[in-house]
Amino acid sequence: MATTNGHTAISAVDAAAEERRRLHHESDVLIVGAGVLGSALAVALGRQGRSVLLLESSLKEPDRIIGELLQPGGVQALEQLGLRDCLEGIDAVPVRGYHVSYQGDTVDIPYPKETPSSPAPEGRAFHHGRFIMKLREAAMACPNVTVVEAKAMELVTCSFNDNVLGVKTVTKDGKTDCYFADLTVVADGYASKFRKGHHEYSPKVRSKFFGLELIDAALPKPFHGHILLNSETPPVLLYQIGTHETRILVDIPENLPSATVEKGGVKGHLRNVILPSLPKGAQGPFLQALEKGQMRSMPNSFLPASTNKTPGLIMLGDALNMRHPLTGGGMTVAFSDVVVIRDVLSPENVPNLADTKKVLKQMEVFHWKRKHGSSVINILSMALYSLFAAGNPNLKVLQRGCFRYFQLGITKGPVSLLAGIIKEPLVLFWHFFSVAFLSLWVLFRESALYMLPFFPFQSISVFVTACVVIFPYIYMELLK
Numbered sequence: 001m002a003t004t005n006g007h008t009a010i011s012a013v014d015a016a017a018e019e020r021r022r023l024h025h026e027s028d029v030l031i032v033g034a035g036v037l038g039s040a041l042a043v044a045l046g047r048q049g050r051s052v053l054l055l056e057s058s059l060k061e062p063d064r065i066i067g068e069l070l071q072p073g074g075v076q077a078l079e080q081l082g083l084r085d086c087l088e089g090i091d092a093v094p095v096r097g098y099h100v101s102y103q104g105d106t107v108d109i110p111y112p113k114e115t116p117s118s119p120a121p122e123g124r125a126f127h128h129g130r131f132i133m134k135l136r137e138a139a140m141a142c143p144n145v146t147v148v149e150a151k152a153m154e155l156v157t158c159s160f161n162d163n164v165l166g167v168k169t170v171t172k173d174g175k176t177d178c179y180f181a182d183l184t185v186v187a188d189g190y191a192s193k194f195r196k197g198h199h200e201y202s203p204k205v206r207s208k209f210f211g212l213e214l215i216d217a218a219l220p221k222p223f224h225g226h227i228l229l230n231s232e233t234p235p236v237l238l239y240q241i242g243t244h245e246t247r248i249l250v251d252i253p254e255n256l257p258s259a260t261v262e263k264g265g266v267k268g269h270l271r272n273v274i275l276p277s278l279p280k281g282a283q284g285p286f287l288q289a290l291e292k293g294q295m296r297s298m299p300n301s302f303l304p305a306s307t308n309k310t311p312g313l314i315m316l317g318d319a320l321n322m323r324h325p326l327t328g329g330g331m332t333v334a335f336s337d338v339v340v341i342r343d344v345l346s347p348e349n350v351p352n353l354a355d356t357k358k359v360l361k362q363m364e365v366f367h368w369k370r371k372h373g374s375s376v377i378n379i380l381s382m383a384l385y386s387l388f389a390a391g392n393p394n395l396k397v398l399q400r401g402c403f404r405y406f407q408l409g410i411t412k413g414p415v416s417l418l419a420g421i422i423k424e425p426l427v428l429f430w431h432f433f434s435v436a437f438l439s440l441w442v443l444f445r446e447s448a449l450y451m452l453p454f455f456p457f458q459s460i461s462v463f464v465t466a467c468v469v470i471f472p473y474i475y476m477e478l479l480k
């Protein structure tokens with residue numbers, strides 16, 4: 001067992017709690033997974049005076065293609081948690097907005113200032129692993145937190161009342177052990193081992209992102225996320241994540257015709273379809289990265305949150321709730337959730353975390369309160385993905401309408417929703433249906449004369465498609 005604790009002078013009470021964590025494996029809170037959510041939560045609760053055990057299966061710097069662009073809303077939440085420092089010293093790149101291209105046309109979408117005199121909001125893009133190491137360092141520096149390298153294997157439950165008491169673990173060298181706490185928090189990410197039986201829904205995978213790291217690529221609009229759209233292929237994202245490095249994520253739904261085995265699979269699709277569509281300054285680095293063969297992929301899932309009913313257990317982060325990573329909203333939701341949970345489970349609201357009834361009641365409060373920071377991001381990511389991936393003719397009409405909407409200069413609202421700055425579902429609803437109506441107008445204007453007799457049918461069909469795109473997510477996110 002590797003125990004890490006970076007502190008010296010602490011009070012006798014805290015020292016006793018530390019010893020209880022280290023020797024007896026007991027704490028107030030046991031967090032499984034020192035990723036984006038788990039590390040931030042450990043700091044937030046530790047600073048409230050809770051005794052926290054943070055378990056992580058590998059404390060090595062992660063090397064992953066996820067969680068690399070933090071929206072301004074996420075930077076704000078990180079600031080509220082007193083963790084803004086974690087963005088320093090990791091060669092992070094400021095993000096000031098988006099640059100969207102569609103069939104050769106482009107439009108710039110800056111993050112807007114709240115008032116003319118306020119500074120423009122900024123996001124940050126970085127190497128995921130470096131940021132995670134900073135978050136973990138912050139947890140280790142907290143005297144009330146003990147970080148342990150061990151993998152949680154299963155929950156330990158009380159045999160007569162089904163309360164979760166802790167977890168069984170195994171270390172890299174095969175030693176098994178147990179850790180106990182009043183409250184166990186599962187934050188083990190997208191492929192959570194512990195959802196089954198404790199979560200109402202299971203993830204739906206809509207596509208995969210294939211990622212490559214480009215060296216010294218020149219993008220048309222530095223310090224901006226790039227979204228490449230086109231009516232024939234699903235969206236491609238590009239953003240700089242370090243002085244020399246740029247991430248490209250290529251969305252590939254299942255059964256994409258240009259990625260079939262006969263056409264050379266995903267690699268064939270990347271070489272034949274994606275390469276020629278990239279900005280000139282990215283093509284060389286893309287080809288080099290492709291030839292180096294370091295392509296990696298991750299599933300893009302949708303998972304609505306559900307309220308947990310198991311006493312002694314809560315589920316957070318990707319284990320609880322997922323949305324399409326197209327809009328880079330996952331970490332923003334995670335940090336907003338930590339801000340909410342810190343308040344909902346504060347020592348003032350819940351003096352004793354062993355009071356499982358009280359905790360469950362507060363988690364019901366959390367379920368509704370967190371929607372303020374998560375619903376808009378979740379609905380927008382899924383609806384926008386449907387439009388940007390445009391799998392049928394009606395969606396292509398909406399995709400074109402969406403780009404025209406941006407071209408008209410109506411970007412302030414939409415990008416503030418995406419950035420996690422505006423959190424009002426009504427604003428999202430308004431823009432979405434404005435796009436739908438603009439799409440119909442564009443369809444009318446750009447239809448050939450002989451097609452006009454079909455316009456009434458076509459427009460109803462497009463409108464129905466728009467409703468089908470958004471209402472299921474509105475229902476799941478706002479009402480359930």
Ligand SMILES: Cc1cc2nc3c(=O)[nH]c(=O)nc-3n(C[C@H](O)[C@H](O)[C@H](O)COP(=O)(O)OP(=O)(O)OC[C@H]3O[C@@H](n4cnc5c(N)ncnc54)[C@H](O)[C@@H]3O)c2cc1C
Nearest residue numbers: 033035036037057067068069152188189317318325330331
């Ligand atoms: C392709 C892709 C790109 C993305 N890009 C972005 C982006 O640009 N911006 C953004 O905001 N969001 C992005 N996201 C979403 C974001 O990465 C997640 O929402 C976020 O990482 C969730 O944090 P988490 O702490 O729940 O999970 P994770 O960050 O995955 O952390 C889980 C941790 O638990 C550990 N663990 C797992 N199992 C165990 C176990 N049994 N015992 C102990 N430890 C365990 C893991 O090692 C890991 O450290 C992306 C997602 C995908 C799929």
Ligand SMILES: *[C@@H]1O[C@H](CO)[C@@H](O)[C@H](O)[C@H]1NC(C)=O
Nearest residue numbers: 014046047048049050143144
């Ligand atoms: C640790 O917990 C104690 C209560 O046990 C609290 O007084 C103290 O502020 C906490 N320390 C830090 C650095 O958060």
